[in-house]
Amino acid sequence: MRKLVPESEAYEICRQITAKYAKTFYLATLLMPEQKRRAIWAIYFWCRRTDELVDGPQARLTTPETLDRWEQQLESVFAGQPIEDADVALVDTLQRFPMDIQPFRDMIAGQRMDLYRSRYETFEELKLYCYRVAGTVGLMTSPVLGFDLDWSQTPWNSQFGTNPVEEAIALGIAKQLTNILRDVGEDAQRGRIYLPLDELALFNYTEEDLFKGVVDERWQELMRFQIQRARKFYTYAEKGIGALSRDARWPVWAATMLYQGILDVIEHNNYDVFTQRAYVSKGRKLLYLPVAWLRAQAL
Ligand SMILES: CC(C)=CCC/C(C)=C/CC/C(C)=C/CC/C(C)=C/[C@@H]1[C@@H](COP(=O)(O)OP(=O)(O)O)[C@]1(C)CC/C=C(\C)CC/C=C(\C)CCC=C(C)C
């Protein structure tokens, strides 16, 4: 068996991948203490590798058996036995921040859905997919981010019934809904429609319109509806950010505001997600940081 790299090198691989492929997340992790930031990179790279199996350049070679093998590798990592270099970082992260394997398994189940599904009839069906590929990230990262127990025992917390686990999942779902709205055009080119078909019908907009990239009153109304729903998930999730450890609130606020900014850009582009990619400029990203910091200071 090949000798694997030491932990420091494995974390460095995870850092480089996060910095290259996830500029927003990377920026947010730079606001965290060292141990937490390294753990998030390790989780990020595992998620990225999982997504690449069905979305990456070799995706056409991926079969259900490939995902079975990936799940076995996951079990080995949870048993403290790394198989590849990057696993070394995740094994160490799991020792420092014990976590449940189930969200990781659920994410693989979400990627399995991408193997055999390219349409969702209702929002309920789409929500399950969003939980699996993104809500799970909220569950995986919560043990690393940590919760402030003093906060969760306050009377106003029980009074308003906040539930940090549900809110962590909601933040992932909000993020995935944002991704879906931003990537409608790109996904259509691959024959995929994530928007629920019954909602397309409600706005009298057809699959054919979507494949042609028609931007008219019907599409704009449909997108307003979708954006409003994504924002409800963000609003619900935001309550949970105050329950996180103090040193995690600023990065999570920053990441949250940055994703929300994508929805503003879609509106600004008049809902044309077919010929324009909605992205938040570097300058604007930096502008969000002090606002996120202020929000993180609120009790
Ligand atoms: C109590 C409370 C509010 C706690 C906060 C919990 C929290 C930090 C929740 C946020 C969860 C989050 C960042 C979810 C991201 C989900 C995501 C980006 C999913 C992507 C899926 C599929 O996307 P798609 O294929 O449509 O698009 P592209 O391939 O991107 O074109 C994923 C690709 C699945 C795999 C997920 C990732 C690669 C991202 C994982 C991100 C992290 C581990 C970083 C978490 C960041 C911070 C700041 C903690």
Ligand SMILES: [Mn+2]
């Ligand atoms: Mn993907």
